[in-house]
Amino acid sequence: MAYRCIAHKKASRSGGSASCGRGYDGPDLISRLPDELLHHVLSFVTTPEAVRTSALSRRWVGVWKRVPRLHLLEEEATNAEHIPDHFDGILRRYAADVDIADLTITYHWHWPEVDGDRASAWAGFAARRVTGRFDLAVTTQVGHDDAFLDLPCFERATEISLYSSGMAVRLPALDAAGDFTRLTKLRMSELSFSDAGEGISGVVSGRCPSLESLELERIDGVEALTLRSESLLSLRLASVPLRRLEVAAGNLRKMRVEYCFDETTRCPWTGGAAMLLAAPALEELGWEDAYPDKVELIRLPTCLMELAVVELPSHIIHKIGQSDFTKILQLFSRAHVLRLTSPMTATATLDSQEQEDLIHSVQLPYYSELDLGVITNGHTSFGSTVVHFLKRNSSIRNLTLTLHSYHHKENKFAPSCMSNCTCHEPLKWWDQDIPLDTLEQLAIKHMSGHCEAKKLHTIAIVAETIATVIVTVT
Numbered sequence: 001m002a003y004r005c006i007a008h009k010k011a012s013r014s015g016g017s018a019s020c021g022r023g024y025d026g027p028d029l030i031s032r033l034p035d036e037l038l039h040h041v042l043s044f045v046t047t048p049e050a051v052r053t054s055a056l057s058r059r060w061v062g063v064w065k066r067v068p069r070l071h072l073l074e075e076e077a078t079n080a081e082h083i084p085d086h087f088d089g090i091l092r093r094y095a096a097d098v099d100i101a102d103l104t105i106t107y108h109w110h111w112p113e114v115d116g117d118r119a120s121a122w123a124g125f126a127a128r129r130v131t132g133r134f135d136l137a138v139t140t141q142v143g144h145d146d147a148f149l150d151l152p153c154f155e156r157a158t159e160i161s162l163y164s165s166g167m168a169v170r171l172p173a174l175d176a177a178g179d180f181t182r183l184t185k186l187r188m189s190e191l192s193f194s195d196a197g198e199g200i201s202g203v204v205s206g207r208c209p210s211l212e213s214l215e216l217e218r219i220d221g222v223e224a225l226t227l228r229s230e231s232l233l234s235l236r237l238a239s240v241p242l243r244r245l246e247v248a249a250g251n252l253r254k255m256r257v258e259y260c261f262d263e264t265t266r267c268p269w270t271g272g273a274a275m276l277l278a279a280p281a282l283e284e285l286g287w288e289d290a291y292p293d294k295v296e297l298i299r300l301p302t303c304l305m306e307l308a309v310v311e312l313p314s315h316i317i318h319k320i321g322q323s324d325f326t327k328i329l330q331l332f333s334r335a336h337v338l339r340l341t342s343p344m345t346a347t348a349t350l351d352s353q354e355q356e357d358l359i360h361s362v363q364l365p366y367y368s369e370l371d372l373g374v375i376t377n378g379h380t381s382f383g384s385t386v387v388h389f390l391k392r393n394s395s396i397r398n399l400t401l402t403l404h405s406y407h408h409k410e411n412k413f414a415p416s417c418m419s420n421c422t423c424h425e426p427l428k429w430w431d432q433d434i435p436l437d438t439l440e441q442l443a444i445k446h447m448s449g450h451c452e453a454k455k456l457h458t459i460a461i462v463a464e465t466i467a468t469v470i471v472t473v474t
Contacts, residue, residue, distance in 0.1 A: 028057075028059075031056075031057065031059045031060065035063065035066065038063050039063070039066055039067045039068065042063065042064055042067045043067055043068065043069045046071065046073075046076050047064075047067075047069075047070055047071050047072060047073075047076070047090065048076050050063075050064040050067055051064050051090065062095075065093060065094050065095040065098070066095045066098045068098065068099065068100055068101040068102070069100070069101060069102045069103075070090070070091075070094070070100055070102070070103050070104070071102075071103075071104045072087045072090060072091075072104065072105045072106070073104065073106050074106055074107050074108060074109060081112065082112075083107060083109065083112070084107065084112055084114055084118060087105060087107070087122070088118075088121075091122070091125050094129075098129075099129060099130075099131040099156075100126075100129045100130050100131065100132070101130075101131055101132035101133070102132050102133045103126050103129070103130050103133070103134050103135070104133075104134075104135040104136075105122050105126075105135070105136050105137070105138070106135075106136075106137040106138070107137070107138050107139070108137070108138070108139040108165075109139075110139075110140075110141055113140055113141060114138050114139075114140060115140065115147060116140075116146070116147040116148045116149055116150070116167055119136070119138045119140075119149045119164070119167065120148070120149055120150040120151075122136060122138075123136060123149065123150070123151055123152065124150075124152055126154070126157070127152040127153065127154045127155070127157070130154065130156065130157045131156045131157065131158070132157065132158055132159065133157070133158065133159040133160075133161075134154070134157050134159065134160050134161070135160075135161040136161070136162055136163070136164070137161075137162075137163035137164075138163070138164055138165075138167065139164075139165040139166055140165070140166035140167050141166060147166060147167045147168065148167060148168050148169070148170050149162075149164050149167045149168070149169045149170070149191075150170050151169055151170065151171055151172070152172060152178070153172050153176065153177070153178030153179055153180060153207065154180050154183060155178055155179065155180075155181050155182070156181070156182055157180075157182065157183060158182050158183060158184050158185070159183070159184065159185040159186075160180075160183060160185070160186050160187070161185075161187045161188075162187070162188045162189070162191065163188075163189050163190050163191070164190065164191040165190040165191070167191065167192075168191070168192045168193065168194050168221070169188075169191050169192070169193060170194070170199070171193075171199035171200060171202075171203050172199075172203070172207070174202055179207040179208070179209070180203065180207050180208045180211070181209065181210065182210055183208050183210060183211055184210050184211060184212045184213065185211075185212065185213040186204075186208070186211060186213070186214050186215070187213075187214075187215040187216075187217075188200075188215070188216050188217070188219060189215075189216075189217040189218055189219070190217075190218050191219060191220075192219065192220035192221040193219070193220070193221040193222055194221055195221070196221065196222065196223040196224060197221070197222035197223055197224050197225050197226075198224075200216075200222065200225070201224070201225055201226040201227065204227050204228075204229060204232075205226060205227060205228040205229060208229065208231070209231060210231055211229060211231050211232055212231055212232060212233045212234065213232075213233065213234040213235075214227070214232060214234070214235050214236070215234075215235075215236040215238075216236070216237050216238070216240050217236070217237075217238040217239060217240070218238065218239045218240075219239070219240045220241070222240055222241070222242065223241075223242065223243045223244070224242070224243060224244040224245075224246075225237075225240070225242055225244070225245050225246070226246040227246065227247050227248070227249065228246075228248045228249070229248075229249050230249070230250050230251060231251065232249040232251065232252050233251060233252060233253045233254065234252075234253065234254040234255075235247065235249070235252060235254070235255045235256070236254075236255075236256045236258075237256070237257050237258070237260050238256075238257075238258040238259065238260070239258065239259045239260070240260045241260065241263050242260045242261060242273060243272075243273055243274070244273065244274045244275070244276075245257075245260065245261075245273075245274075245275045245276070245277075245292070246275070246276040247275075247276070247277050247278065247279060248276075248278040248279075248298075249278070249279055250278075250279075250280060250281065251281050252279040252281060252282055253281060253282065253283045253284065254282075254283065254284045254285075255279065255282060255284070255285050255286070256285070256286035256287075256288075256308075257286070257287055257288070257289050258286075258288040258289060259288065259289055260289055261273040261275075261289050261290045261291070261292050262289055262290040262312060272292070272293030272294065273290075273292040273293050273294070274292055274293065274294040274295070274296075275292040275294070275295050275296070276295075276296045276297075276298065277295070277296070277297055277298070277300060278297075278298040278299045278300075279299065279300060279301075280299040280300065280301060281301070282300065282301055282304065283301075283304060283305040283306070284304065284305055284306040284307075284308075285304060285306075285307055285308070285328075285332075286308040286309075286310075287308070287309050287310070287325075287328045288309075288310035288312070289312070290312065291325075291327040291328065295327075297331065300331060300332075301332075302332060302333045302334060303332065303333065303334040303335065303336075304332055304334070304335040304336070304365075305335070305336050305337065306335065306336065306337040306338075306339065307328075307329070307332060307335035307337070307338050307339065307365065307367075308339035308340075308341075308371075309325050309328050309329060309339070309340055309341070310341040310373075311325055311341060311375070312325075326363070329363065329364055329365060330363050332365045333365055333366060334365050334366040334367070335365045335366070335367045336367065336368055336369060337367065337368075337369040337370075337371065338364070338365065338367035338369070338370050338371070339370075339371040339373070340370075340371070340372055340373065341372075341373030341374075341375065341402075341404075364389075364393065366393065366395070367393060367395075367396070368395055368396060368397050368398075369396070369397060369398040369399075370389060370393075370396050370398070370399050370400070371400045371402070372386065372389065372399070372400065372401050372402070373402045373404060374401065374402065374403050374404065375404045386401060390439075395438055396438060396439055397438055397439065397440045397441070398439075398440060398441045398442075398443075399439060399441070399442050399443070400442075400443040400444075400445070401442075401443070401444045401445070402445040403444075403445065
């Protein structure tokens with residue numbers, strides 16, 4: 001052996017023997033490091049492991065109390081019956097003069113249960129101590145009408161992620177002192193409000209001067225949402241049932257709306273849904289939702305970097321009475337990248353002629369890159385639609401065709417088409433003159449079993465202008 005451990009060296013000098021497995025017998029070099037380096041070292045281990053270092057020696061007693069990272073996770077606790085008390089103890093013993101850059105608390109057990117008072121106390125601790133990221137995810141038993149998580153103002157935190165299933169959240173009152181001065185990212189999911197959206201609207205519009213990213217997902221109790229912010233750059237709203245959405249953000253770059261108006265649009269007795277949008281700097285828009293009954297556009301760019309529109313599931317379209325994805329497309333005259341998913345696929349209740357009339361009447365924005373997603377729903381005839389897109393825009397450089405067997409919101413595989421379906425008729429587009437003069441790249445994903453996709457692939461291979469052809473088979 002070229003190298004031998006210290007124990008072997010000592011043993012060889014004394015004529016005895018030793019085992020390397022007994023450990024290192026030399027001086028404790030790690031304990032000689034300054035506190036700042038020890039805190040940095042402990043930031044790479046779990047919080048329970050950091051706490052247990054107090055048993056190493058007197059030098060290590062209390063070192064963990066000054067580590068600027070605390071992750072209190074239920075899966076890392078050793079005694080399930082006392083997890084909330086254990087969390088309280090760690091927070092209580094933590095050094096009072098140290099700022100916390102990263103605090104995460106997660107607890108989803110139904111027993112012992114975390115009530116609103118305890119969750120509010122954890123949030124209050126974070127508001128006083130956190131200077132960076134705060135992530136709170138708690139679950140209580142559904143049905144507790146008096147379970148409220150009171151969220152105070154965070155003067156110093158830069159990021160907040162809040163998950164509060166089973167609890168309603170109460171935001172600071174309008175006359176309460178303090179703001180979310182340094183907050184740049186806010187994410188809330190699986191929670192409810194009891195004020196119809198007035199609180200979150202007031203906080204974002206009046207108390208977050210530095211907010212850049214806002215994400216609300218699966219939120220109840222928000223009928224109207226008013227967001228007025230000059231700092232906001234990114235906005236995502238998903239499964240937030242709304243009757244009215246008002247966004248006035250002069251610097252907003254990215255916006256995505258998913259399943260916020262589909263319920264309201266289907267309920268005419270509510271007066272329908274309304275949206276006001278003022279976003280002159282918008283670059284990327286993603287829309288997977290019904291189109292509101294009333295839309296007021298104050299300032300909106302005519303050109304986008306990316307426009308993504310996803311068709312609603314068929315069962316929602318049937319209840320609404322029509323597919324109105326085309327209204328989103330008509331808002332813009334140009335998009336460098338256009339992503340469309342399933343606006344053209346025939347379903348069990350829409351025959352091919354209806355689909356053909358719909359597609360041919362769509363006023364598409366001008367684009368140079370097309371990402372076309374086809375939800376086949378058991379059908380195999382879609383080549384004519386792809387050819388139609390190619391004909392209507394002779395400047396397409398990149399075309400991506402993705403075949404999906406079913407819609408992710410349908411939660412089921414679509415059946416095969418019937419024997420009399422038009423899919424079984426001879427191809428109508430095969431002999432047409434298809435312009436491919438500018439097309440540089442064609443990608444076909446999930447092509448397995450689709451004859452028309454293979455035909456398109458054949459056309460691409462013989463086209464001289466296409467430099468790259470990518471095919472993935474499933």
